Structure formats: C-alpha cells, structure tokens
Amino acid sequence: MSAAIELSGIVKAYGDQRALDGVDMALPENAYISLLGPSGSGKTTLLRVIAGFEAPDRGRVLFGGRRIDGLAPHQRGIGFVFQNFALFPHLSVAGNIAFGLEQREKDPVTDPAKVKARVREMIALVGLSGLEDRAVIQISGGQRQRVALARTLVTEPNMVLLDEPLGALDANLRARMRGELRSIRERCGVTFLHVTGSETEALAMGDQVLVLDRGRIAQASPSGELYSNPASPAVARFLNCYNVLTGRPEKGVFHTAAGRLPLGSHLRPAAEAAYAIRYDRIDVRPLGAPIAEDEARFEGTFLASEYSGSAVNSFFNLDDGQVFEVEAHLSRKQPETYQEHGRYALVWKREDALVFA
Ligand code: ADP
Numbered sequence: 001m002s003a004a005i006e007l008s009g010i011v012k013a014y015g016d017q018r019a020l021d022g023v024d025m026a027l028p029e030n031a032y033i034s035l036l037g038p039s040g041s042g043k044t045t046l047l048r049v050i051a052g053f054e055a056p057d058r059g060r061v062l063f064g065g066r067r068i069d070g071l072a073p074h075q076r077g078i079g080f081v082f083q084n085f086a087l088f089p090h091l092s093v094a095g096n097i098a099f100g101l102e103q104r105e106k107d108p109v110t111d112p113a114k115v116k117a118r119v120r121e122m123i124a125l126v127g128l129s130g131l132e133d134r135a136v137i138q139i140s141g142g143q144r145q146r147v148a149l150a151r152t153l154v155t156e157p158n159m160v161l162l163d164e165p166l167g168a169l170d171a172n173l174r175a176r177m178r179g180e181l182r183s184i185r186e187r188c189g190v191t192f193l194h195v196t197g198s199e200t201e202a203l204a205m206g207d208q209v210l211v212l213d214r215g216r217i218a219q220a221s222p223s224g225e226l227y228s229n230p231a232s233p234a235v236a237r238f239l240n241c242y243n244v245l246t247g248r249p250e251k252g253v254f255h256t257a258a259g260r261l262p263l264g265s266h267l268r269p270a271a272e273a274a275y276a277i278r279y280d281r282i283d284v285r286p287l288g289a290p291i292a293e294d295e296a297r298f299e300g301t302f303l304a305s306e307y308s309g310s311a312v313n314s315f316f317n318l319d320d321g322q323v324f325e326v327e328a329h330l331s332r333k334q335p336e337t338y339q340e341h342g343r344y345a346l347v348w349k350r351e352d353a354l355v356f357a
C-alpha cells in the first residue's frame with residue numbers, strides 16, 4: 001500500500017515547550033484514520049504542520065513520496081476542516097461552497113456554469129440538497145458541519161484533515177454524523193485524518209487509530225486491536241477501559257500499593273512498569289468465594305454503580321484508596337447489585353492482565 005502522507009522526525013516547539021517531539025507516521029491512501037490524544041497532546045499542531053500553516057523546526061513531510069514541507073498550504077492539495085467550521089456568515093450555503101473553488105490560488109474555477117455544477121454535486125454528496133440558498137446562520141450545527149466539509153471537498157483535495165469535527169455537535173447528531181463522514185469519505189476515496197479527544201469516537205470512526213501522547217505517536221493500530229493491545233501504560237490509561245496499577249514486577253509477583261498480584265507468563269517491555277486489567281474482564285464475588293489456580297484477586301469496598309445503555313460500571317476502593325472499575329455488559333447477564341460499603345473479591349484471570357515491565 002502506498003503512503004498518502006509520511007512524517008518523519010517532526011519537531012515543533014513553542015518557546016522551550018515541544019508541542020511535537022519527534023513524530024513519525026505514515027498514513028495509507030484511501031482510508032479513514034483517527035488521531036486520538038488528550039487536550040494539549042499536539043493534535044492541532046500536527047494538523048497545522050501537515051497542512052502547511054506551521055513550519056516544523058525539524059523533520060520531513062512527504063506526500064506520495066514527494067517532499068512538501070517547503071510548499072505553501074495552497075500548493076499541497078490538502079483540505080482542512082476547522083474545529084469551529086469558519087464559514088462566511090454573510091454567504092449562502094452554495095456561496096460558501098463556491099468560495100473555495102473560485103478563490104483558490106491554484107486552478108481557480110471561474111466559469112459560473114462549472115462552479116454551479118460542482119457546487120450542486122457537493123451539496124448532494126453531503127446531503128444538503130434543497131438548502132443551497134439558505135444563509136449559513138439559518139441552518140443547524142450539523143448542517144453547518146456539512147457545509148464546511150463540502151467547502152473543502154469541492155477543491156478536490158488529495159487528503160482531508162478534520163480537527164475535532166464533531167466537537168461542536170450534540171450527542172445525537174454526533175453519532176449520526178460519524179456514519180455520514182465515513183460514507184462521504186468512501187464516496188470520494190481520499191484519506192481523512194480525523195482528530196478527536198474521544199476514544200469511542202476514534203475507535204468508531206477510524207480504520208486505523210493513531211494515539212498521540214505528549215507530542216509523540218504512542219501507538220498506531222487497526223481500531224479493533226487498540227482496545228486489546230495498548231502499547232504502553234499511558235495508552236491503556238487513555239483508552240478508559242483499563243485499571244492501571246503502578247508498581248514493580250519481581251520474581252513472579254507484581255507489587256502495588258494495593259497489594260501483590262501473581263504474574264502470568266507474558267511481560268510486555270515498556271519504559272514504565274504497570275499492571276493493567278480491563279474493566280470488563282473482572283468478576284465480582286463474595287469475599288469467601290474460592291478462586292482458581294490461574295486467577296488473581298484483590299479485595300475492594302463497593303462505592304457505587306453507574307448504568308449506561310448497554311453496561312453497568314461499578315466502582316470499588318482498593319486497600320490503598322485507589323478506585324478500581326468493573327464493567328458488566330447487560331447483554332451477558334443480569335446486573336448484580338452490591339451492598340453499600342460492602343467488601344467484595346475482585347477476581348480475574350492472570351493471563352488477561354497486561355503487565356508492562
Ligand atoms: P491539542 O490540539 O491536542 O489540544 P495543540 O496542538 O493545540 O494540542 O497544543 C499542543 C501544545 O502546544 C499545548 O501545550 C499548547 O499550549 C501549545 N501550543 C499550541 N499552539 C501554540 C502557539 N501558537 N503558541 C504557543 N503554544 C502553543
């Protein structure tokens with residue numbers, strides 16, 4: 001597979017702080033890629049470097065094997081959908097979309113009939129037919145999002161960068177736009193790089209997910225693999241589905257502030273030692289219940305449960321005060337109710353733990 005875009009050794013500092021600290025990545029052509037990272041991890045800076053709004057201090061940006069880091073933004077053929085849409089409030093839906101085409105520095109389209117035809121095509125692609133003449137202040141947030149996307153796509157970019165494109169939408173609309181964005185991308189066949197701070201959004205959208213942590217790519221994986229195979233304790237923490245305990249492994253036992261855990265056979269090499277166990281791999285049993293040879297066990301005091309549509313998450317205090325989370329999927333079994341301040345055994349298979357050493 002040829003790479004649409006390739007970055008190597010990208011460094012970008014503001015003052016003495018490095019927003020990007022040696023980014024290496026290669027994105028395939030014709031794919032939906034999520035870029036996931038907490039606030040301040042460098043996501044927007046990375047997009048701005050790719051688009052050419054920001055020059056890196058070090059490193060190279062290649063597109064289709066050709067260096068583009070010396071090119072001005074409009075020469076790169078890369079589209080950018082901004083976080084706040086940045087539409088022209090005094091123009092109509094069609095006017096906003098046409099603007100990108102008429103005003104672009106490279107090959108502007110000036111024939112009004114051609115502009116009209118291209119704009120109509122884009123409006124249909126993003127599902128806005130009938131709203132051509134509406135002012136952009138008279139349409140909903142989701143519709144504005146589509147205008148912003150159409151305005152970018154009409155210029156026929158080789159790749160599209162989207163900075164938290166669903167961040168301004170309410171939860172219902174966000175879920176619907178996820179599917180829409182994926183199908184629009186499939187119809188135009190170019191790579192989308194979609195930045196988000198939400199792990200569920202990143203996993204739902206991306207064929208592949210890149211995780212950015214403090215200015216570096218901490219992991220690049222197919223989205224199905226990320227949950228079960230986080231590359232580091234930092235990624236496991238960020239995925240929001242693992243209890244991550246710090247401590248040290250020694251002679252087959254992992255020592256934590258909350259107690260000792262027997263180790264399985266497999267240790268993962270990492271810069272930081274940690275013991276991670278998924279919320280949904282933990283079984284809650286009465287204190288006296290027996291455990292099997294291949295299981296590990298902590299005791300915890302029940303704090304509270306939280307119900308969502310498909311699961312119930314329960315929180316327990318370990319003996320060092322840290323909170324341990326257990327998730328039970330409602331499709332599998334009836335939710336248990338636990339006694340307030342009750343003591344329980346939290347049990348899991350040793351082999352289900354990811355141990356970083
Ligand atoms: P994200 O989009 O992941 O929230 P950003 O790329 O916006 O992160 O920022 C990464 C880091 O760089 C942050 O610490 C931010 O404060 C800093 N930063 C970003 N842009 C600038 C700028 N123009 N001037 C100074 N610092 C900046």
Ligand code: MG
Binds near residue numbers: 043044045
């Ligand atoms: Mg940002």
